[in-house]
Amino acid sequence: MRNGDDFSPAVIDRVAGLLDEFRDGSELTLSQLSCRTGLPRSSAHRLLSRLVESGWVSRNGQVYSLSRAMFEWGALAQRHDTLHRAARPVLHELHAASGLIVHLAVLDGSDVHYLDKVGRGPLVVPSRIGGRQPALRTALGKALIAHSGADPGRARPPGAPLPRAGDHARLRHEIAHIRRQHVAYERDEAVPGIACVAAPIGNGRTCVGAVSVTGPVAGVDPVALARPVRSAAHAIRQVLDDCGSPSRAGGSEHVGIVSQRALAPRRPQAYDR
Known part of the structure; x- marks a missing residue:
């Protein structure tokens, strides 16, 4: 997400896929998210890092979860x-x-x-x-x-x-x-x-x-x-x-x-x- 290509439909689909894995309130590791979405670990890590920076996802040690802000926006x-x-x-x-x-x-x-x-x-x-x-x-x-x-x-x-x-x-x-x-x-x-x-x-x-x-x-x-x-x-x-x-x-x-x-x-x- 550091250049214009990062906002392509393919990247948006990958971000949506990652976020969708948290729909039941799960806490997931990088390996689990990579396996569930089919994304390479490097790509999943890069996208997750940006989602954490943006405040959409929280990281606690080795696990990721939706941030409080996402639940507030949903409410x-x-x-x-x-x-x-x-x-x-x-x-x-x-x-x-x-x-x-x-x-x-x-x-x-x-x-x-x-x-x-x-x-x-x-x-x-x-x-x-x-x-x-x-x-x-x-x-x-x-x-x-x-x-x-x-x-x-x-x-x-x-x-x-x-x-x-x-x-x-x-x-x-x-x-x-x-x-x-x-x-x-x-x-x-x-x-x-x-x-x-x-x-x-x-x-x-x-x-x-x-x-x-x-x-x-x-x-x-x-x-x-x-x-x-x-x-x-x-x-x-x-x-x-x-x-x-x-x-x-x-x-x-x-x-x-x-x-x-x-x-x-x-x-x-x-x-x-």
């Missing part, structure tokens, strides 16, 4: 998958009721990480499933920061200039207001001409994600949309609490919680967000 992926399946029907309901683009996201460092996106329109803006945006430029990110206990001063992207004292004070005031109201707003911050309303998915003690509606500034009424967006976030939280396991999450029993009567009479054209 994180499972939580995100559970959240996505629980939220999916609610996102579609909110989109149908509002006519706006709906997002589901989590906080990852100083970014929001999009887990889902429902709706599409003629205006192309930079969001996609699996994509990221600086958290402080989005209503989603502000809702997540306000309810996750994160320090807004530490949420700026690496390399971004330090905010002026007045800007920092305004940001803290905004985050405190979001924490009280359980809803966040964005207008012309991430993309000119676009507005967004977001609410955290949590129980007052923890925040597992956030949901938002997005559209053109002229078509997004933050007052009218606050209630249905909060209701959608609460509905997702209820599904997570009631289901308790990935196999039960994502049922249809919560459809109908987001009422169209809670929305403004205007039904704007959906815009891509």
Whole structure:
């Protein structure tokens, strides 16, 4: 993995094969791994050494095992998958009721990480499933920061200039207001001409994600949309609490919680967000 050839499909297959041998939590020696994968000892040792350096595999004397980080990543992926399946029907309901683009996201460092996106329109803006945006430029990110206990001063992207004292004070005031109201707003911050309303998915003690509606500034009424967006976030939280396991999450029993009567009479054209 010291040159471009190391990232060839063949090498990736070998790495995947090595990692797959640990799937049952085994601790294995170099000889065992070489025998099970069919790799020469020298090749297996070289790949294992890089996996240890990368933090994917741990070595204790002569035996290797998956690192704690790998188990943590697996648990994180499972939580995100559970959240996505629980939220999916609610996102579609909110989109149908509002006519706006709906997002589901989590906080990852100083970014929001999009887990889902429902709706599409003629205006192309930079969001996609699996994509990221600086958290402080989005209503989603502000809702997540306000309810996750994160320090807004530490949420700026690496390399971004330090905010002026007045800007920092305004940001803290905004985050405190979001924490009280359980809803966040964005207008012309991430993309000119676009507005967004977001609410955290949590129980007052923890925040597992956030949901938002997005559209053109002229078509997004933050007052009218606050209630249905909060209701959608609460509905997702209820599904997570009631289901308790990935196999039960994502049922249809919560459809109908987001009422169209809670929305403004205007039904704007959906815009891509």
